[in-house]
Each structure stands twice: as C-alpha cells, then as structure tokens.
Amino acid sequence: MSSFIVMDIVKEAEKYDDCIHFEIGQPDLPPSPNVKQALHVGIDDDRFSYTQSHGLSALREKIAAYYQSHYGVCIDIDQIFLTPGTSGAFLIAYALTLGKNATLGFSDPSYPCYKNFAYLLNITPCFMPIGKEDDFQLHVKHLEEHTLDALQISSPANPTGNIYGKENLKELVGYCEAKNIAFISDELYHGLTYEKEAHCALEFGSDNVYVINGFSKYYCMPGQRLGWVIVPKEKIRHAEMVAQNFFICAPTLSQYGALEAFDEHYLTKIKAEFKARRDFLYAELSQLFEIDAKPEGAFYIWANVSKYSDDGFAFAKELLENIHIALTPGIDFGENGTHCYVRFAYTRSIEHMREGIERLKNYLKDKQ
Numbered sequence: 001m002s003s004f005i006v007m008d009i010v011k012e013a014e015k016y017d018d019c020i021h022f023e024i025g026q027p028d029l030p031p032s033p034n035v036k037q038a039l040h041v042g043i044d045d046d047r048f049s050y051t052q053s054h055g056l057s058a059l060r061e062k063i064a065a066y067y068q069s070h071y072g073v074c075i076d077i078d079q080i081f082l083t084p085g086t087s088g089a090f091l092i093a094y095a096l097t098l099g100k101n102a103t104l105g106f107s108d109p110s111y112p113c114y115k116n117f118a119y120l121l122n123i124t125p126c127f128m129p130i131g132k133e134d135d136f137q138l139h140v141k142h143l144e145e146h147t148l149d150a151l152q153i154s155s156p157a158n159p160t161g162n163i164y165g166k167e168n169l170k171e172l173v174g175y176c177e178a179k180n181i182a183f184i185s186d187e188l189y190h191g192l193t194y195e196k197e198a199h200c201a202l203e204f205g206s207d208n209v210y211v212i213n214g215f216s217k218y219y220c221m222p223g224q225r226l227g228w229v230i231v232p233k234e235k236i237r238h239a240e241m242v243a244q245n246f247f248i249c250a251p252t253l254s255q256y257g258a259l260e261a262f263d264e265h266y267l268t269k270i271k272a273e274f275k276a277r278r279d280f281l282y283a284e285l286s287q288l289f290e291i292d293a294k295p296e297g298a299f300y301i302w303a304n305v306s307k308y309s310d311d312g313f314a315f316a317k318e319l320l321e322n323i324h325i326a327l328t329p330g331i332d333f334g335e336n337g338t339h340c341y342v343r344f345a346y347t348r349s350i351e352h353m354r355e356g357i358e359r360l361k362n363y364l365k366d367k368q
Contacts, residue, residue, distance in 0.1 A: 005332035013326040020356035034260035042256035055082025082250040089229035097182035108334035129336040132292040136162035154186035161295020191218030224254035
C-alpha cells in the first residue's frame with residue numbers, strides 16, 4: 001500500500017494558521033438543519049446501541065425511495081447496506097466479487113484508495129489509462145484489452161469531475177454483464193452535478209451491478225462516516241455476513257441523523273453554492289494553468305502545471321511551504337502522466353479561494 005497523499009497534505013497544512021485549503025474533498029458547509037436536530041434527538045433518546053447489520057430499516061426505505069424517484073429504479077431495501085463511510089461499502093463489494101489474485105479494473109487517474117484496497121485484499125489492480133481524448137471515461141475498447149473479474153468506475157469522478165454519458169455507461173454495464181464481470185459503480189458525487197445529470201448504473205437492468213454512495217459529499221456529512229452499498233438480490237445474505245464480521249453496523253447516531261438528510265430544498269442550495277464555486281475557480285485557474293476539461297460534477301479541478309514544473313508533487317510542496325496553499329499532487333491518483341497535474345478542490349468559500357488565487361498569481365508571475 002501507499003499513503004493517501006491528500007491526508008498527508010492535510011496533516012502538513014495544519015502547521016500554517018493562514019493556510020488556504022484546496023486539498024481535501026470535504027465540504028465546509030453543514031448538513032441540513034433537520035439533520036442536526038435529528039442528531040440532538042438521537043442523543044437525548046440515548047440511541048447508542050447497535051442497529052442490525054443492514055442498518056435502520058427506515059433509512060433504507062428512504063434510500064430506496066430516492067432511487068425510485070430519481071432514477072426510476074425499484075430496489076428491495078434488503079439490498080441496501082449502510083456502511084461506515086463508502087470505505088465500508090468498498091469492502092463489501094470487493095469481498096463479494098473478488099477473491100485472492102482476482103483482477104479489478106479501474107481508470108488511471110482515479111481515486112487512490114481503490115488500488116490500496118486491492119493491495120490489502122490481495123486483489124490484482126488493473127490500471128487503464130484515460131485522458132481528455134476519452135472524455136476521461138473508460139470505454140468498452142479499454143476493457144477488451146484485459147481479463148477482468150470486476151470493473152470499478154466513478155461518476156462524477158475524482159479527480160477530474162467528469163460524468164459518464166448514458167450510452168457509454170449502458171455499453172459498459174452490458175459488456176460486463178455479457179462477460180460475467182462484476183460492475184462496481186462509485187456514485188458518491190451524485191447530486192453535485194451542474195450542466196447535466198449523472199445516470200445510475202442500476203438503470204440498465206444488469207443483475208451484476210453494485211452501487212456505492214454515501215452522505216459525505218452532497219449531504220455534507222463527511223465526519224459522520226456513513227455510506228451505503230446496493231448489492232444484487234442473490235448476494236444479500238453474503239453481504240450481511242461480511243457486514244456482521246467487518247463492522248457489525250454503521251454508526252447508529254449517524255443513521256438517525258441521515259433520516260433527515262434528503263432535504264431537497266436545502267440540497268438545492270448546496271448544489272447552487274458548489275456550482276458558483278466551480279465557476280469562480282475554473283475561470284481563475286484557466287488563466288494560470290492548462291485545464292483539460294471543465295468539471296461537470298463533484299468539486300475538483302484537474303490542472304496541468306507543466307508550464308511551471310514537471311513535478312506536481314514538488315510543485316505542491318513548494319506552494320505549501322512558500323505561500324501556504326494546500327493542494328493535492330496528481331501522483332496521488334495514478335501514474336498516467338499524473339506527475340504533471342495537481343487537483344484543486346473547491347470545498348471552501350469563494351472568499352477563501354479568492355485569497356488563494358491572489359497568492360498564486362503573485363507567486364507564479366515570476367515563474368513564467
């Protein structure tokens with residue numbers, strides 16, 4: 001395994017009281033006031049015991065209703081497992097689909113923890129390079145070059161913010177169904193989409209799809225450590241046994257709080273705020289760096305720093321030490337040319353980011 005570099009950056013950034021934070025994918029906005037009220041009620045009612053390993057039935061019913069209303073997908077609530085963050089959801093999905101030395105495919109660049117989960121579980125990661133020429137999406141042509149046991153995609157994606165198109169997603173799911181490849185779809189940033197909506201991998205009728213989501217991003221509850229995984233019906237009992245043994249259940253108070261997370265009025269404001277931040281930061285960074293694509297979702301900008309440095313890690317370290325700006329080096333996300341990139345997260349206010357942009361402009365004008 002390798003370290004999760006962004007968390008190393010977070011630790012290092014704590015040294016600087018005036019640090020400008022572009023590094024971590026953590027919303028600075030609070031969840032709905034209804035969530036906070038529900039947490040208070042949970043505390044007052046002494047809700048500190050375990051739940052069943054599936055999680056609260058009432059919360060799973062709300063999640064199922066969300067999939068019906070947003071994607072037209074009917075899910076049995078027993079297919080839904082509440083987990084300690086999406087990390088717990090990955091563990092369930094990988095345990096159900098991948099044995100020792102099995103092959104898990106994903107894009108390069110992609111979320112760093114995919115490969116590290118694979119290494120931890122003695123799974124063989126298969127890195128498939130993608131770039132702006134592919135719209136930062138895997139396509140069937142990439143899969144045909146490899147023998148895979150499971151495929152992991154993320155849409156909207158980290159670090160690029162791209163969204164998989166409906167037809168491409170349908171083709172990938174169909175190919176995996178035909179080849180008996182488990183399809184694992186990380187949909188954590190659903191809801192944080194701007195010009196177009198993201199489609200759910202469950203929309204296309206395959207019985208071999210695992211969907212992962214959670215409350216950390218769109219619902220602004222990262223520290224509550226609550227995710228979910230939707231598994232095929234024939235895997236329900238197997239998933240239950242994994243959950244029972246790995247973590248017993250997801251955090252109980254978090255589950256009670258999440259009962260009030262589906263606050264559409266509040267979430268509309270969250271989405272609008274992140275779109276405004278995206279528009280501001282993209283406009284500013286486009287004047288300083290080459291950016292391959294305007295992000296369609298999530299809250300990241302993938303910036304090429306080649307005009308200033310051929311080492312994004314050293315560049316990020318330099319900015320942190322000299323002007324107290326924290327961002328994530330591209331090598332955290334893979335090896336496909338990532339040494340030339342850094343990732344900016346627009347998870348702080350425009351005022352906070354504006355100060356960072358001014359520091360960057362003043363610092364970089366002498367490096368061109």
